[in-house]
Amino acid sequence: MAMRVNLTPAQRHPATSSSTHYALKQVVGKGAYGIVYRAINRQTQKEVAIKVIEYDDEEELNEHMLEIDLLKNLRHQNIVKYHGFIQKSHQLYILLEYCSQGSLRDLVKRGPLDESDAKTFIRQTLEGLKYLHEQGVIHRDIKAANLLLDSRNVVKLADFGVSTRVNNLAMTYAGSPNWMAPEVMLGQGASTVSDIWSLGATVVEILTGNPPFHNLVNEAACYAIVHDSYIPPKSLSSSCRRFLSSCFQKNLFKRPRALELLNHEWLSETKQSILERFKEPESDNWDSDFIEVEVSPSKDHDIHDEQYYLKQLTQARVECHPHLIFSECDLGAVVSCLIDLCKRGQMKNVKEMFTYDLKYNEGRCRSLFITIGGLTYLLNHCPVVENILSECFINDMREMIKCGILAHCKSFSDPLLILSISSTFHELVDYKIWCQWCSQLPNMVESIIYGLENNEKMAEDILLKLSASSLFPMDKHFLSKLMALPLRNNLRLKYTILKSFNNLLERKEEQRENTIESFDSRPPVTPLSTSLPLSTPSVNIPVFPPQSTLPDRFMDWLLKSMPSATDDPHLIKNFIELCYNSSHLNQVSLGEIVEHREFIKLVKQLAQQLSGDLSIKYMKSLLLMALQLCVELSQEVNETTLSDMIDVSLQFLLVPEFATGGIDILLHCLQFALHERFKIYEDTTDIVIVVPSGDIRVPHRKLLQTFYSEEVKFGNFIPKFTKLCSLPPCNSLSYEIIIHKDFMDKVRSLFDLYRSSLIIQIDFLKFLKIVLTRYAEFMPQSKRKDISSEKLLSTGMKHAMLQPNANIIRNVANFLHHNWQIEKAQKGQVGADSVLIKQLCQDIELLQHGELQAGNKLIDKDGFAIPKFNPI
Incomplete structure (x- = not known):
C-alpha cells in the first residue's frame, strides 16, 4: 500500500518532502486502539504526540479515520490540536498536540486535589465541552485520563476514538463504565448531556482520587449507576455537592448543559488566596477550637505570653507542648522558630510539632514551612530527619526534590520514602536519566520488594517501568525475590510480576527508541503486531538475554502461577506471552510446558470462550499469542497430550483468522502419529488415530468447512493445507x-x-x-x-x-x-x-x-x- 501523508501547514517544511520525518521518543500513553509516543519533528525540532494505530483491513481503517474527521474540524484552546496523519502499510500515525504535563489522572495519582485547585480544571473542561456540543459532537469518554495538560497547565480534551456526532446514531456501548451515564448503560443512546454525567464522575475522581462506585466490580458498578443514587463525601463543600447532584440527575432532560454549569455557584465562588489558607477559621462554636488535655497543677501550665512558648520550643531539654504553642503563638513565628531549629540541627521537637500540625491543624504549619523555604534547612540533616520526611512530608515530594533530597537517597532506609522519591522523580525527568539514577541506588531493589509485599501501587509502577529498560540491571537474586512473592490470591501483583518478566525478556521500548529514527525507516510495532494476516502465526521475536538470566526452575514457577480461563484477559495474555518469551526456540522449556497438560487445556478453554467474540481487538490478540505458542508446542507433542493438542487445532480451525495456525498444529500432530507408527485410517467421516488411551478423531467436515470458508486468507493457508492433503491418512x-x-x-x-x-x-x-x-x-x-x-x-x-x-x-x-x-x-x-x-x-x-x-x-x-x- 502506498504511503499517504496529510499534514497541517505547521508540520510542513520547505526542505522536506511530503513524508516528514519524526524521531520517536518514549511512550507517553497506551490505550485500547494504539500507543501514543512523544516525538520530535526533525526539521523544526518541535514536539508532537503521535498515536500509532494498527489496523487489519479497510473497514477498520475507516473507523479510525472517523476520529481524524472529527479532530481536523475542531479548533479550541481546550481541545487537543490535530496536526495531520500518515498512513503507511497497516499502520496509521495520527499527529497531535503534545501535552507535556500528562493527564489530570497523573496529577490525581499524587493525591486528590482540593476544591479550589479543581475548579480551574473543571471550568476549562466545561469550556471544551461547550464548544464540542455546539459543534454537534459528543465526546462519550470524559474522565481524568482523557483530560491532558499542556506546559501551561491548560486542559485539553483528548481521545476522540469513541466520539460521535449528534446527528449520527450514538447507540453503541462506548466509554468507561464508572464514568458512564445510566442512559448509555441501558443502551438508550448517548447525547450531549451524557458527557455532563461523565463530567460529574470526573469531579468526584479529581476530588477523592477515584470515580463513583470504584469499589464495585464492573457488573455491580453498572447496576449501582442505573438504580442507586451516588452520595458525595461530606468532606466536600455543600455547593460542590449541589454541583454533583446536578450532573448526576438520572432524568437526562433535567440534566444541565455545559453552559449552565459554567454559571453554577460552585464554580463562581472566588478562589481563596494563599494567605487566607493560614488564617484561623471563624466559628460560632468556640468549643471546637479547644482540645481537651490533661493539665497538672504545675506552674509550667500557667498562662504565659507568646515568647515564653516559643522559648520552650527552642530549648531541647524542655518538654514541648504543641497544643499550647499553636493556640498561643502566631503561625508565622512558630514556623520561623522551626526553621531556626533546623538550621542548628536541633530536631528533638521538630517532628512532634509537625505530627501535631498534620493531625489537628490541617497541615497549615507544614504548608507555610515549605512556602518560605524551610525544607532546604531540614534536608541538610539527612538521614537524621528521615523519619520526619517520611511521616510528615511524604506528600510534598516535588518540593523536596527541588530542595536537593536526591543527593541523600543512598543513605535512606525507609522503603516508602525511597519509592515516593523515585516515583516523583520519574515524572520530572527523561526516562533514561531516571533509569540510570535508579540503577545507582543500592536500596532500590529492597524497597521495591517491600512495596510489593505491602501492596503499594508505587512499587508496582516502578517495577514495570524499570523492567523495560536495559539501563536497570535485574539479576538472578532480584528475580528470585520476585518469584518468592505470594501471588495466589493477589491477581494485581501476579499481573505486575508476569508483565515485568515480559519486559525483561523483550526490552521493547529501549529497542524502539534506539532503532526507529523516522517513519521512512522501520515503523514501531506493538507486542502483538497484526500487520500480517491474522491467520499467520507471527510474533515479534524479542532480543533474548542469555538463558542464565532466568533463575533455576523458572518454568516450574511460571506454570504453577497459571491463571484460570475466567481470570482477567490482561493477566492471561501476559502469562501466555511470558510462556512464549521464555520458551521460544528452547526445546527443553517447550517440553516442560507440554508435560504440564493444564496449559494446553487452558488454551482450549480460551479458544472455546473467546473465539465467538472477536469484536474486541484485545481478545483477538490474546488468541493470536496463544496460537503462536501452540504451533511451537505441537512440535514437542507426546502421546499423552496428542488428543488435547488436536482438540486445540480443531478449535482454532473454526475461526478463519486462525485457520492457518490450526492447520499447522494438526500437521505436526499427524506427523508425530506417523512417526510413532500409530495406526491411522479413514472411515466415512473422519481421520482416526488409534492410541492406547482411545481413538482420536479428526472430522473431515471441519477441514472442508475451513477450506470452503469465504474469510480464510489463502496466501499462507494453502501451502500448509497442501501438506496436509499430501499425508497418507488424507486420501x-x-x-x-x-x-x-x-x-x-x-x-x-x-x-x-x-x-x-x-x-x-x-x-x-x-x-x-x-x-x-x-x-x-x-x-x-x-x-x-x-x-x-x-x-x-x-x-x-x-x-x-x-x-x-x-x-x-x-x-x-x-x-x-x-x-x-x-x-x-x-x-x-x-x-x-x-x-x-x-x-x-x-x-x-x-x-x-x-x-x-x-x-x-x-x-x-x-x-x-x-x-x-x-x-x-
Missing part, C-alpha cells in the same frame, strides 16, 4: 474436496482473487495437482493380487472418469488452459509467461487421460510424493 479428504458442489466455484474465485500474486497462484496449482491425483487414487479398485498396483491405479482413474464427477478434472484442466491466455487475461493478471505455471497446468491436464509411470514418483520440495503419469 479420502482430497476426494471429498473435489466432489464438493462448490469446488469449481472455489477454483475460479481463488484464481480471480489472487490473479496479481504469482506465488499464491503457483501454490494453488500445486494444491490442485495433489488433490486431483489423490482423487484419482481414491476411486474403487480391484482386489486381485495378480494385477500390479500401477495398473490398479490406472484402472481406478479410468473408473473415476465414468462417475458423475468424471468431468471435474477435465473442467479444471480446461479452466487452467484458458486462464492465462493473453487475449482473455483480466486486469492485473500475472503468470502467463511463468514456466512453472505452464508445467503444473500440463501435469494436471495429463491426469485426464494418462496412466502411472511405473516405479517413478515426483518428490516436491517438502518431501511429499506426487505420482507422475505418462500420456496414453
Whole structure:
C-alpha cells in the first residue's frame, strides 16, 4: 500500500518532502486502539504526540479515520490540536498536540486535589465541552485520563476514538463504565448531556482520587449507576455537592448543559488566596477550637505570653507542648522558630510539632514551612530527619526534590520514602536519566520488594517501568525475590510480576527508541503486531538475554502461577506471552510446558470462550499469542497430550483468522502419529488415530468447512493445507474436496482473487495437482493380487472418469488452459509467461487421460510424493 501523508501547514517544511520525518521518543500513553509516543519533528525540532494505530483491513481503517474527521474540524484552546496523519502499510500515525504535563489522572495519582485547585480544571473542561456540543459532537469518554495538560497547565480534551456526532446514531456501548451515564448503560443512546454525567464522575475522581462506585466490580458498578443514587463525601463543600447532584440527575432532560454549569455557584465562588489558607477559621462554636488535655497543677501550665512558648520550643531539654504553642503563638513565628531549629540541627521537637500540625491543624504549619523555604534547612540533616520526611512530608515530594533530597537517597532506609522519591522523580525527568539514577541506588531493589509485599501501587509502577529498560540491571537474586512473592490470591501483583518478566525478556521500548529514527525507516510495532494476516502465526521475536538470566526452575514457577480461563484477559495474555518469551526456540522449556497438560487445556478453554467474540481487538490478540505458542508446542507433542493438542487445532480451525495456525498444529500432530507408527485410517467421516488411551478423531467436515470458508486468507493457508492433503491418512479428504458442489466455484474465485500474486497462484496449482491425483487414487479398485498396483491405479482413474464427477478434472484442466491466455487475461493478471505455471497446468491436464509411470514418483520440495503419469 502506498504511503499517504496529510499534514497541517505547521508540520510542513520547505526542505522536506511530503513524508516528514519524526524521531520517536518514549511512550507517553497506551490505550485500547494504539500507543501514543512523544516525538520530535526533525526539521523544526518541535514536539508532537503521535498515536500509532494498527489496523487489519479497510473497514477498520475507516473507523479510525472517523476520529481524524472529527479532530481536523475542531479548533479550541481546550481541545487537543490535530496536526495531520500518515498512513503507511497497516499502520496509521495520527499527529497531535503534545501535552507535556500528562493527564489530570497523573496529577490525581499524587493525591486528590482540593476544591479550589479543581475548579480551574473543571471550568476549562466545561469550556471544551461547550464548544464540542455546539459543534454537534459528543465526546462519550470524559474522565481524568482523557483530560491532558499542556506546559501551561491548560486542559485539553483528548481521545476522540469513541466520539460521535449528534446527528449520527450514538447507540453503541462506548466509554468507561464508572464514568458512564445510566442512559448509555441501558443502551438508550448517548447525547450531549451524557458527557455532563461523565463530567460529574470526573469531579468526584479529581476530588477523592477515584470515580463513583470504584469499589464495585464492573457488573455491580453498572447496576449501582442505573438504580442507586451516588452520595458525595461530606468532606466536600455543600455547593460542590449541589454541583454533583446536578450532573448526576438520572432524568437526562433535567440534566444541565455545559453552559449552565459554567454559571453554577460552585464554580463562581472566588478562589481563596494563599494567605487566607493560614488564617484561623471563624466559628460560632468556640468549643471546637479547644482540645481537651490533661493539665497538672504545675506552674509550667500557667498562662504565659507568646515568647515564653516559643522559648520552650527552642530549648531541647524542655518538654514541648504543641497544643499550647499553636493556640498561643502566631503561625508565622512558630514556623520561623522551626526553621531556626533546623538550621542548628536541633530536631528533638521538630517532628512532634509537625505530627501535631498534620493531625489537628490541617497541615497549615507544614504548608507555610515549605512556602518560605524551610525544607532546604531540614534536608541538610539527612538521614537524621528521615523519619520526619517520611511521616510528615511524604506528600510534598516535588518540593523536596527541588530542595536537593536526591543527593541523600543512598543513605535512606525507609522503603516508602525511597519509592515516593523515585516515583516523583520519574515524572520530572527523561526516562533514561531516571533509569540510570535508579540503577545507582543500592536500596532500590529492597524497597521495591517491600512495596510489593505491602501492596503499594508505587512499587508496582516502578517495577514495570524499570523492567523495560536495559539501563536497570535485574539479576538472578532480584528475580528470585520476585518469584518468592505470594501471588495466589493477589491477581494485581501476579499481573505486575508476569508483565515485568515480559519486559525483561523483550526490552521493547529501549529497542524502539534506539532503532526507529523516522517513519521512512522501520515503523514501531506493538507486542502483538497484526500487520500480517491474522491467520499467520507471527510474533515479534524479542532480543533474548542469555538463558542464565532466568533463575533455576523458572518454568516450574511460571506454570504453577497459571491463571484460570475466567481470570482477567490482561493477566492471561501476559502469562501466555511470558510462556512464549521464555520458551521460544528452547526445546527443553517447550517440553516442560507440554508435560504440564493444564496449559494446553487452558488454551482450549480460551479458544472455546473467546473465539465467538472477536469484536474486541484485545481478545483477538490474546488468541493470536496463544496460537503462536501452540504451533511451537505441537512440535514437542507426546502421546499423552496428542488428543488435547488436536482438540486445540480443531478449535482454532473454526475461526478463519486462525485457520492457518490450526492447520499447522494438526500437521505436526499427524506427523508425530506417523512417526510413532500409530495406526491411522479413514472411515466415512473422519481421520482416526488409534492410541492406547482411545481413538482420536479428526472430522473431515471441519477441514472442508475451513477450506470452503469465504474469510480464510489463502496466501499462507494453502501451502500448509497442501501438506496436509499430501499425508497418507488424507486420501479420502482430497476426494471429498473435489466432489464438493462448490469446488469449481472455489477454483475460479481463488484464481480471480489472487490473479496479481504469482506465488499464491503457483501454490494453488500445486494444491490442485495433489488433490486431483489423490482423487484419482481414491476411486474403487480391484482386489486381485495378480494385477500390479500401477495398473490398479490406472484402472481406478479410468473408473473415476465414468462417475458423475468424471468431468471435474477435465473442467479444471480446461479452466487452467484458458486462464492465462493473453487475449482473455483480466486486469492485473500475472503468470502467463511463468514456466512453472505452464508445467503444473500440463501435469494436471495429463491426469485426464494418462496412466502411472511405473516405479517413478515426483518428490516436491517438502518431501511429499506426487505420482507422475505418462500420456496414453
